[in-house]
Amino acid sequence: MNASxxxxxDGLLGLFSLAGLAALAYPILRYITPIxxxxxxxxxxxxxxxxxxxxxxxxxxxxxxxxxxxxMTPEGKYRAFSAVCTHLGCIVxxxxxxxxxxxxxxNGWFDLNGHVVSGPPPRDLERYTVFIKGQxxxxxxxxx
Amino acid sequence: MMKEKMLNWVEERFDLSAIRHLxxxxxVPVHRYTPFYYFGGLALFFFVVQIVTGILLMLYYKPTGxxxxxxxxxxxxxxxxxxxxxxxxxxxxxxxxxxxxLHTFAKYFLKAYRKPRELTWISGFFxxxxxxxxxxxxxxxxxxxxxxxxxxxxxxxxxxxxxVGPWLLEAIRGGQGVTGNTIxxxxxxxxxxxxxxxxxxxxxHLLFVQIQGSSVPIKVKPVGEIPFFPNFFLRDLRVxxxxxxxxxxxATFIPAELGKKAAQFASAPAGLKPDWYFLPMxxxxxxxxxxxxGISGELIGIGLISTGALLILVVPxxxxxxxxxxxxxxxxxxxxxxxxxxxxxxxxxxKLY
Ligand code: HEM
Ligand code: FES
Numbered sequence: 001m002n003a004s005x006x007x008x009x010d011g012l013l014g015l016f017s018l019a020g021l022a023a024l025a026y027p028i029l030r031y032i033t034p035i036x037x038x039x040x041x042x043x044x045x046x047x048x049x050x051x052x053x054x055x056x057x058x059x060x061x062x063x064x065x066x067x068x069x070x071x072m073t074p075e076g077k078y079r080a081f082s083a084v085c086t087h088l089g090c091i092v093x094x095x096x097x098x099x100x101x102x103x104x105x106x107n108g109w110f111d112l113n114g115h116v117v118s119g120p121p122p123r124d125l126e127r128y129t130v131f132i133k134g135q136x137x138x139x140x141x142x143x144x
Numbered sequence: 145m146m147k148e149k150m151l152n153w154v155e156e157r158f159d160l161s162a163i164r165h166l167x168x169x170x171x172v173p174v175h176r177y178t179p180f181y182y183f184g185g186l187a188l189f190f191f192v193v194q195i196v197t198g199i200l201l202m203l204y205y206k207p208t209g210x211x212x213x214x215x216x217x218x219x220x221x222x223x224x225x226x227x228x229x230x231x232x233x234x235x236x237x238x239x240x241x242x243x244x245x246l247h248t249f250a251k252y253f254l255k256a257y258r259k260p261r262e263l264t265w266i267s268g269f270f271x272x273x274x275x276x277x278x279x280x281x282x283x284x285x286x287x288x289x290x291x292x293x294x295x296x297x298x299x300x301x302x303x304x305x306x307x308v309g310p311w312l313l314e315a316i317r318g319g320q321g322v323t324g325n326t327i328x329x330x331x332x333x334x335x336x337x338x339x340x341x342x343x344x345x346x347x348x349h350l351l352f353v354q355i356q357g358s359s360v361p362i363k364v365k366p367v368g369e370i371p372f373f374p375n376f377f378l379r380d381l382r383v384x385x386x387x388x389x390x391x392x393x394x395a396t397f398i399p400a401e402l403g404k405k406a407a408q409f410a411s412a413p414a415g416l417k418p419d420w421y422f423l424p425m426x427x428x429x430x431x432x433x434x435x436x437x438g439i440s441g442e443l444i445g446i447g448l449i450s451t452g453a454l455l456i457l458v459v460p461x462x463x464x465x466x467x468x469x470x471x472x473x474x475x476x477x478x479x480x481x482x483x484x485x486x487x488x489x490x491x492x493x494x495k496l497y
């Protein structure tokens with residue numbers, strides 16, 4: 001067999017082997033990829049009752065499958081944000097002493113508008129609208 | 145004699161010269177750095193302890209979001225000696241990491257990586273990565289508060305790897321968030337994938353050492369040599385006994401804690417910090433601002449850490465002087481700097497603040 005023909009056949013063999021490997025790898029990779037759950041379509045929840053929070057305190061609430069944080073500012077106004085830190089996803093808490101939102105994982109700070117004050121978080125906390133209906137404090141998201 | 149007969153029976157069928165070489169002809173050079181040869185064996189000893197205690201933990205541990213925490217609590221409170229087995233596994237992780245790090249630095253400062261042992265170093269580097277992988281995948285398993293946030297932060301940093309990051313993140317979490325699915329996946333990695341790969345690599349690593357013998361540091365003249373078996377092996381054994389005493393002592397008097405069960409809707413507890421061997425990485429991630437010149441801080445952190453790892457990997461090829469058996473003082477200086485200034489100082493800083 002001449003050299004160029006051998007080279008060609010070797011190349012072909014290589015190509016087929018690669019295709020074979022890809023055929024093995026594809027189902028495995030697909031299998032590993034988690035099934036997509038339907039996006040959380042919760043747009044509003046009752047975060048708390050009135051008279052639970054006092055000024056300059058905060059509490060966590062469930063917003064679908066994610067945590068949110070409801071805060072009563074020192075002036076007595078309600079604010080609500082996603083409680084998932086925009087850095088690496090820890091759950092934030094309200095610090096009454098500093099009157100700011102604090103993420104203990106890498107010392108990230110957000111102000112009462114959810115804006116990053118200091119630390120590694122790259123983005124502001126997602127802010128929700130809050131309104132009161134009877135005894136309920138309702139938190140609403142603009143879009144899913 | 146019975147033993148002779150049995151050996152002869154096997155010998156007639158298999159060529160045992162390799163084993164005979166190991167037991168009769170392998171020697172270890174004796175010089176003032178000979179004690180530095182202990183650390184590899186020490187790492188191996190702890191690795192075996194981890195395998196034994198790990199198998200025992202598997203008898204009761206349940207890798208699901210609902211049962212993981214409770215099953216560990218059962219191990220700690222009801223299973224006889226369960227607390228001890230778990231404590232040994234937890235302390236074993238720390239001591240194994242320590243042994244692997246000491247081993248790495250010993251081989252680094254003795255320039256044991258130089259030609260012809262480049263591949264021994266490279267296989268060792270991957271063993272170091274695997275050791276970190278064991279900790280990473282093992283820590284979330286008890287599903288306590290610490291575990292939950294360790295899993296969250298650890299996996300989130302994977303997500304910022306360019307291109308494959310988002311897929312990798314979901315693949316390791318088993319979904320968007322950290323849930324019971326994450327436990328199943330980390331568990332499979334921790335008890336099947338990593339041990340298989342590590343055992344294979346340890347065998348390769350030891351094969352390299354076996355073929356080439358122990359390296360002698362540059363310009364050091366051994367005063368002699370001792371047989372590996374039984375002389376050096378008995379010294380190894382002495383070190384292992386000491387290690388076992390320390391390990392069991394720590395596990396008994398400072399037993400592993402369990403803490404509170406992970407809650408998906410609770411704030412991260414203050415004072416949350418990773419294990420000591422991850423502290424330099426953690427502190428760097430904390431120091432890097434969220435963006436530098438428009439590039440995300442996470443990406444820069446990952447870039448820095450991978451560059452550092454790559455440099456360690458290719459040390460044998462960078463240090464050309466050592467390969468010519470000349471003293472490479474610069475590499476010693478850099479090593480001292482990395483170990484004392486960088487690793488130790490940052491670790492202590494991160495621990496205190
Ligand atoms: C699970 C982890 C590891 C185990 C169980 C292990 C085990 C061993 C053992 C038993 C030896 C022979 C005894 C000795 O010289 O100390 C050895 C040699 C060696 N190891 Fe490792 N090792 C591990 C990780 C590493 C790492 C992380 C590195 C460096 C990146 C490394 C680099 C070397 C080198 C260069 C030698 C050659 C020794 C010489 O000839 O002087 N090993 N290892
Ligand atoms: S996860 Fe919040 S600061 Fe890092």
